[in-house]
Amino acid sequence: MNRWTRLLRTAAVATGLAVAALTASAQASGRIKDVASVQGVRSNQLVGYGLVVGLDGTGDGNNVYTARSLSNFMQQMGISLPPGTTVQPKNVAAVLVTAELPAFARPGQTIDVTVSSVGSAKSLRGGTLIQTPLRGADGQVYALAQGNLVIAGAGASAGGSSVTVNHLNAGRIPNGALVERTVPTPLLLGDAVTLSVRSDDFQTATRVAAAINRAIGDGTAQALDGRTVQVRAPRDPNERVAFLASLEDLPIETSAPRAxxxxxxxxxxxxxxxxxxxxxxxxxxxxxxxxxxxxxxxSQPPPFAPPGAQTVxxxxxxxxxxxxxxxxxxxxxxxxxxxxxxxxxxxxxxxxxxxxxxxxxxxxxxxxxxxxxx
Incomplete structure (x- = not known):
């Protein structure tokens, strides 16, 4: 049994004693995971531009960029249009696709995507998003999105009148994107991990460091400022993950919120x-x-008014x-x-x-x- 294993077992015993003490005293309490998170473990935003096809005449129509995007896509498929051909895709809409790439996502996993119209499409209901690369802030492709849209709404029009329920120009594709690239995280680098307190509060940061030092040992954690707590951690990946799991469940007294x-x-x-x-x-x-x-x-002209009199x-x-x-x-x-x-x-x-x-x-x-x- 190594040193960190003994410390984790000691932390588990201390956690049980601390929970019992807090329950007995009926004080407001929470866990470290409720007030802080591991720095560097976060999601990343992805965005892409694509086309939705298969619409029932509710597409963009004669939008220039939609027609050009469709022409470029057809050329990639090996279909060349004659010069001067005008494309008016009423069944196609240009869209922006957004998604959140969660931390530790691996190639082959799927994530949900949101599809929103950027043109003059009346509705995306019944449409299918064709393969769209999703890029991060660094310009790299991290996922590929494709699938049938789910639109929580309905609409109908006739004779110049229309009725719409909910919003028809934005929808979601559950598990619509396939992860192609992993975002590296600094979780396993160095001899320490950093906890980020969600609120700028010196008291909360101090309490987080004190709770860790009581459970693991003095000098394990140090509050650097109102948002940062540095914690010494084992270098072995298995031990570090178990160590962080134990830290997140440590109880702390929560301070009153700011007015x-x-x-x-x-x-x-x-x-x-x-x-x-x-x-x-x-x-x-x-x-x-x-x-x-x-x-x-x-104001109307009186009877027998001269010629040229008009109603005003x-x-x-x-x-x-x-x-x-x-x-x-x-x-x-x-x-x-x-x-x-x-x-x-x-x-x-x-x-x-x-x-x-x-x-x-x-x-x-x-x-x-x-x-x-x-």
Missing amino acids: RVVFNPRTGSVVLNQAVKLSPAAIAHGNLSITITSAPQV VTEKADIQVKQEGGKLLEVEASAQLADVVRALNKLGANPQDLLAILQALKAAGALQAELEVL
Whole structure:
């Protein structure tokens, strides 16, 4: 039994004792894998340009790049078109194909791909993607995509009217790409591995290093900054994988999240976490609304009007300006999320106005939270 095997067994015993202790004390706890990941172990984005064929007259039509792409593909298949031939492929659409190449993916494995139209195609439903190389950021081909699209939607048109359910210009091909190249990872290089903390938090990084040192031994892990923890690891690949598996299951006490308010102006959504607090403040909020209506008026010539008199159509505009008064409302200090919600509901503001109120509270020092606009 070597040194690292004994340390891993000791870590397993320490893990069981730590879990029991945390359960008994009913403290908020988690695992290292919940707050950190091994640096260098990540997915890679792939993208490619291709053609979808077999559409029912819903393709790009007379798009220049679609016709040229189809001509180039036919030439690769040994079919040469006469000079001056114009191709209008109504059953073909130009598309972009995207995929995520997971870490440790090996040649021969399959991954899902997403296909999106880049031309004027009305629908990709029923189409088949022909072989498309997927390239990484370095320009190398890492996968080949091909297959029948799955479109979660339907549409019909007749007589100038159309009905569409869901989105028809984007779909997926499950297991539609075959991996051709492996992306090297630095997992087995050097005498140490690096854990990346998902949030920029010095306390979490310190707790991760402390949990590893308690389970394995002092000096095994060192927190370099708020996001990086360096851990000494065995060089043998089998022992290193088992070592990392043991580390990921070590329990740690999770710290409270940062107070944050997230606002999405496109949907009007406002989300507050449980750490948001309010200090005493007074708020006055009013709305200014301007309404403009226009109605056509027809002026006809009177009877026996001279020749050349015509009917004239004029527009009558009605402009109304309304300003709602905003009373001064006192907001009491609160440390609970439910109290913060009740205090904001008293203002009677819609989600769009709520962002302005929260920004003003933040500027006045009454809102103890970070504002994030998506």
